[in-house]
Amino acid sequence: MRKLWLALVACLAFGLTAGAAFAENVEFSIPLPLTGTNAKFGEIEKRSYEMAMAEINAKGGIKGKTVVLRFEDSQGKPEISRSIAEKIIDVNKQPIVFGEYSSSSSKAVAAVAEERKTPYVVVTGASDDITQQNYKYVYRICPSNAYYAVGLMSFLETVVKPKSIAILYESSDFGTSGADEMAKSAEKVGIKVLLKEKYEKGAVDFKPVLSAVKAANPDVIYMVSYVMDASLLMRQIKELRIDSKLFAGGAAGFAIPEFVENSKDAAEYVVTATLWSPQLPFPGTKEFAEGYKTKHGAYPSYHGAEAYATMYLIKDVLERAATWSSEDITKALAATDMTTAFGPIKFESKDGYQNQNFMETFVLQVIKGKHETIWPEKYASAKYMFPIPSWRDRK
Amino acid sequence: MWVKLEVLLQTLLSGVYLGGLYALIGIGMTLILGVMKIINLTHGQLMMVAMYIAFWLFEILHIDPYVTLFIAPPLLFIFGMGLQKWLIDPVLRVESILPHNQVILTVGIGMVLTNVATIAFTGNYRSTPVDYASKAYYLTDLWRNAPIELSFSLPWTVSFVLAVAITTALWYFLAKTDTGKSIRATAQDRDAALLMGVNVGRMRMITFGLGSALVAAAGCLFLPIYYLFPSLGSQFTLIAFVITILGGMGSTMGAIVGGLILGIFESVTATYIGMGWAPVGRFVVFIAALVFLPGGVASLLKRRSYVK
Numbered sequence: 001m002r003k004l005w006l007a008l009v010a011c012l013a014f015g016l017t018a019g020a021a022f023a024e025n026v027e028f029s030i031p032l033p034l035t036g037t038n039a040k041f042g043e044i045e046k047r048s049y050e051m052a053m054a055e056i057n058a059k060g061g062i063k064g065k066t067v068v069l070r071f072e073d074s075q076g077k078p079e080i081s082r083s084i085a086e087k088i089i090d091v092n093k094q095p096i097v098f099g100e101y102s103s104s105s106s107k108a109v110a111a112v113a114e115e116r117k118t119p120y121v122v123v124t125g126a127s128d129d130i131t132q133q134n135y136k137y138v139y140r141i142c143p144s145n146a147y148y149a150v151g152l153m154s155f156l157e158t159v160v161k162p163k164s165i166a167i168l169y170e171s172s173d174f175g176t177s178g179a180d181e182m183a184k185s186a187e188k189v190g191i192k193v194l195l196k197e198k199y200e201k202g203a204v205d206f207k208p209v210l211s212a213v214k215a216a217n218p219d220v221i222y223m224v225s226y227v228m229d230a231s232l233l234m235r236q237i238k239e240l241r242i243d244s245k246l247f248a249g250g251a252a253g254f255a256i257p258e259f260v261e262n263s264k265d266a267a268e269y270v271v272t273a274t275l276w277s278p279q280l281p282f283p284g285t286k287e288f289a290e291g292y293k294t295k296h297g298a299y300p301s302y303h304g305a306e307a308y309a310t311m312y313l314i315k316d317v318l319e320r321a322a323t324w325s326s327e328d329i330t331k332a333l334a335a336t337d338m339t340t341a342f343g344p345i346k347f348e349s350k351d352g353y354q355n356q357n358f359m360e361t362f363v364l365q366v367i368k369g370k371h372e373t374i375w376p377e378k379y380a381s382a383k384y385m386f387p388i389p390s391w392r393d394r395k
Numbered sequence: 396m397w398v399k400l401e402v403l404l405q406t407l408l409s410g411v412y413l414g415g416l417y418a419l420i421g422i423g424m425t426l427i428l429g430v431m432k433i434i435n436l437t438h439g440q441l442m443m444v445a446m447y448i449a450f451w452l453f454e455i456l457h458i459d460p461y462v463t464l465f466i467a468p469p470l471l472f473i474f475g476m477g478l479q480k481w482l483i484d485p486v487l488r489v490e491s492i493l494p495h496n497q498v499i500l501t502v503g504i505g506m507v508l509t510n511v512a513t514i515a516f517t518g519n520y521r522s523t524p525v526d527y528a529s530k531a532y533y534l535t536d537l538w539r540n541a542p543i544e545l546s547f548s549l550p551w552t553v554s555f556v557l558a559v560a561i562t563t564a565l566w567y568f569l570a571k572t573d574t575g576k577s578i579r580a581t582a583q584d585r586d587a588a589l590l591m592g593v594n595v596g597r598m599r600m601i602t603f604g605l606g607s608a609l610v611a612a613a614g615c616l617f618l619p620i621y622y623l624f625p626s627l628g629s630q631f632t633l634i635a636f637v638i639t640i641l642g643g644m645g646s647t648m649g650a651i652v653g654g655l656i657l658g659i660f661e662s663v664t665a666t667y668i669g670m671g672w673a674p675v676g677r678f679v680v681f682i683a684a685l686v687f688l689p690g691g692v693a694s695l696l697k698r699r700s701y702v703k
Binding site for chain 2: 035036037039040043171197198199200202203204205206207208209211212214215227228231232235236238239240241261262263264265266
């Protein structure tokens with residue numbers, strides 16, 4: 001009797017797996033920080049990938065196959081991202097890898113992908129060195145940190161014309177490279193860097209360092225932070241009544257709605273560099289932004305747009321590639337020239353970067369509690385507010 | 396010159412505010428250490444639990460965190476008593492190779508609390524953006540022509556004042572009431588207290604509950620100033636531990652002084668050396684206390700009273 005049961009179970013198992021093999025699915029495992037400090041962004045990206053997947057499947061999938069997504073939680077720790085990437089490539093034999101949020105995690109995955117000669121698309125990791133290592137298989141759609149602030153610099157030079165700047169930044173890869181870039185760009189145009197101070201993410205009290213900033217009296221205070229630090233910084237700047245001509249953020253924490261929710265009136269008039277906003281005129285941007293808002297109650301951050309566009313990029317690449325071998329996919333990636341809801345994607349190798357998508361960046365400003373695109377003026381959804389009122393004069 | 400003075404005074408003020416909060420966190424741990432002779436390494440996690448209670452009451456019922464000051468500490472008091480009675484005491488009674496099982500037990504409890512919170516509430520940052528979160532009072536409001544501007548943040552000031560009030564109430568409780576005296580007796584000599592008729596078991600339960608309630612109060616005061624996530628506890632357990640050592644194990648006065656010293660030291664380090672060095676400053680103080688002043692600040696205070 002026992003033997004009969006075993007035989008039956010074996011047949012069933014075989015039947016099921018055989019069935020799965022014949023179903024027309026193409027599966028992707030995507031590493032994301034679903035828990036831990038960057039969970040919020042992991043969630044935004046997951047939802048955006050899912051939105052794109054649903055749309056792609058509704059139109060027939062990739063080469064007729066249904067796209068299935070699995071999300072692996074890296075907890076925001078590069079060591080875990082690394083092992084997830086190894087699993088995806090070695091065990092799942094996924095033809096192309098994409099995902100991850102932070103620069104540190106993206107860097108870890110990029111190293112694994114390059115080692116194993118598998119193409120990897122960097123979605124949101126912005127640290128410059130990811131595409132400066134002469135990697136053949138790593139392609140990045142988001143601008144590198146050095147270019148994040150291009151739009152912001154143009155705003156500073158054209159409108160604000162500051163003479164001095166103070167830079168505060170969080171101590172990981174993202175903050176450090178953003179701060180270094182701003183320092184370099186500022187020096188180049190003759191803005192004096194009065195202070196460049198790093199802090200540990202999660203710090204409680206910035207007032208000691210902010211008092212020193214107040215004493216230095218810079219024209220602009222530039223901060224590179226993730227969201228909670230960004231809120232605390234602005235709230236404490238308001239408490240100390242530091243009256244700089246402008247408060248500027250280097251994207252990330254400053255560019256998402258939570259920043260305004262947590263800082264309340266301290267966020268008003270703060271500008272930030274950003275890679276994308278729901279108001280941009282690219283094809284699919286408005287539909288994506290409004291669709292996301294309807295489904296999840298708030299506009300997606302630029303990370304969501306990057307994830308959404310990556311899904312479409314993968315579809316485009318896999319459809320153009322002659323076969324799904326690493327070499328053919330990499331060739332197809334290199335030949336990419338498309339416009340997505342995030343913006344144009346075309347990979348170039350120049351200025352010391354390889355396989356990098358160079359894109360215009362924009363500037364947002366919090367006006368009446370909402371992020372508005374203010375620069376370049378041709379994309380603006382509202383007129384910029386400058387000069388800004390002092391803290392005492394705000395109601 | 397005025398600018399330098401302003402930076403210094405604002406830094407010292409931040410240090411005092413921070414110190415007050417640290418003192419409140421440290422007092423609970425030092426009390427538990429003094430009475431029960433165990434290092435409560437789940438101290439920060441208890442604070443986290445209280446902060447989640449405050450957060451959810453704010454989210455769902457719109458109750459201000461300062462009002463939760465009357466709700467969370469009693470809840471944590473009962474929770475602490477429960478932990479002591481059903482988890483810590485039984486472990487204490489078991490004869491084993493490691494006499495410090497209770498310490499490992501508290502670490503375990505802390506991990507369970509953190510992970511339950513992560514599963515239940517996700518790792519997302521939570522905050523209670525109350526209207527007065529960035530409100531502040533200024534020196535120039537009182538003294539129109541002051542040469543410098545000092546900012547007194549409302550949430551920090553409330554937190555400091557209430558911390559002082561709670562600490563005073565605690566002192567009164569320990570010094571003047573019967574239960575308080577029994578607790579101090581148990582801390583001084585457990586067996587003698589037992590012989591004198593003190594219900595040592597109950598005192599231990601009450602002490603653990605009290606320590607938990609104190610750190611819960613600190614959590615409620617802290618929530619409007621900062622934000623909340625499940626692994627918040629560990630950094631505060633560490634701070635509480637440093638203050639306990641710095642202040643002298645078991646000494647409430649020492650914890651207060653120790654907290655203030657630590658707060659001011661961290662602020663000064665942050666301004667004049669660099670913000671990244673503040674945690675280093677904390678450990679420097681910790682090691683210096685262990686090496687040069689093993690009995691903590693309390694031993695300095697005791698020495699003085701002997702000389703008198």
